[in-house]
Amino acid sequence: MADKYLKKEALEKLIAAVSSSGGCFIAPTTDARQVVFKSVEKAADITHDYVLARNSYKEFVFPQTEVVATFAVRQHGIGLTGKEVAPKETVIFGARPCEAASLSSLRAVFTWDFIDEFYTKREDRTIVMTVACTTGDEACFCTTVGLSPESTAGSDVYLKETADNGYLVQAISEKGKAFVEKYAAVFEEQAGAKTKKLFMPEKIKGIDLAKITGRLKNTGHYDEPVWAELTRKCIGCGACTYVCPTCHCFDMVDEGTAYEGERRKNWDSCQYDSFTLHASGHNPRDTQFKRWRNRFMCKFSIYPDKFASKGCVGCGRCVRVCPVRLDITEVMEELSK
């Protein structure tokens, strides 16, 4: 499919078209002085001057909380009903190329052997419209983990801003091509518009992913004091895991009264001490550095080895949000030695 062109003003038409066909349009918008992914109803609500939305868009495919079943106590036992999801078409506008790469990682976890249809049904209806970065900040490190603003992996539609206040549109996936065809009236033919220069974060020299994964493979690293030393300041707030586009951990919780209620799948975090705590009192990850080590291993050993996918896309959200400035790239540098 030949590249298309999208005028910024035409976003208004696109939002209207998506909404009128029953879909939902998610875009970066300013809420409480923060840029966040949220459902928008008009183009004026979209924030264009941002590095990354504060939250990851994973919450639209893997909600913070969702009902998987409802139950009610009846005279003869329990009435149990499984919840079905019937997701609407969901357009994520303004994702960045780094985080676009994360859905395939989440999908790998949610589909190995047992298929979590709460996830897959949502993801199947999601269109990721990536806008390549023309700006960045010191927390960005996509180039260090093998991605860049030019990466199109995971994007359904990949947009580059043009000098004349529009976007050069590339449909990447089959889903993306179908999307551009469905809303063909909104897109124009490409007429040689000049694209803006992309922002390339500098690759962090001291980091070598192959070395990190190699070092994590050897169980000997487990007892090295480096873990406790590097992660001593972690307060276990779990913020890094909630903003991370590849973190997938969840809890299953029953909520309701003694007579009826629902079973929910809620976001959880491997950084909490209760996460692995057995009812007996035994806790395999009983100190914060072990929990931090687990998170790091998940990103740089489990995801690449088990799921052949990226555990870290270098979006830098965890770096920006950490209240004690525990920078994952510093740990990566240390583990690259």
Add this chain to the structure above:
Amino acid sequence: MTDNKMNNIYLPQLVTIEDIYDETPDVRSYRLVFKDSTLREGFDFKAGQFGLYSAFGLGESTFCIASSPTRKGYFQCTFRRAGRVTNGMADLSIGDTMGFRGPYGNWFPLDQWKGKNMVFIAGGIGLPPVRSVIWNCLDRREEFGRITIVYGARTVSDLVYKEELAHWGKRADVTLVQAVDPGGQTPDWTGKVGFVPTVLEQTAPAAENSIAITCGPPIMIKFVLATLNKLGFRDEQVYTTLENKMKCGVGKCGRCNVGDVYICKEGPVYNAAEVKKMYNDF
């Protein structure tokens, strides 16, 4: 059952509590049957597999299936009142409804062990998963050699399956050694007094042509593995089950992994050689 077009991997099946056995002051066993008649007849599992049991309104908890797959039409679980869910489960009565998801995980490769002597070593609430294998072997008795069971608990009252222990003790084709931790004995206690690894060393089952299966508190498992090595057991002859805290049971929730090993998917049954390759984090 529910009419559900979507394949909902988190939706439990409903089971009825058919019978309750109070094993110790805080440990109970439930005999469970599926409400769905097709499942009731068709439910199949292997010794060592686990499930997630629901007390509706309180949540789900993970334990092994404690009965033998040779016993059809029902299955059993044994649990200690410890947390929110198990306390809720313990408050249920005969005829009440629970939820069950499973069977999940791998199993003890019994079919590879034909003709072997079987040594079972369990501590406290670690006996239930081992019991599934014990009955499986006893129900196929002619396929196995000598059967030795070493079981210990903190106190006499903490020994689970007391009636079955009495039965195994009487059987000529089973060697049963019972023990309680020092200070846990009663005046009429006729078993051993000592910790399981020590009692195992005194019992000294022959390593040749034998398979050892152990389950208990993590610290007990560590010492039992060392003792078995001392008795001449190679790591490949020793099996254990490493049940960890789980929420999904199907490799998604991120809780049960030991380093890069997902217990719910690749386990919970491992031999000692595999355990020793894992991170020391369980």
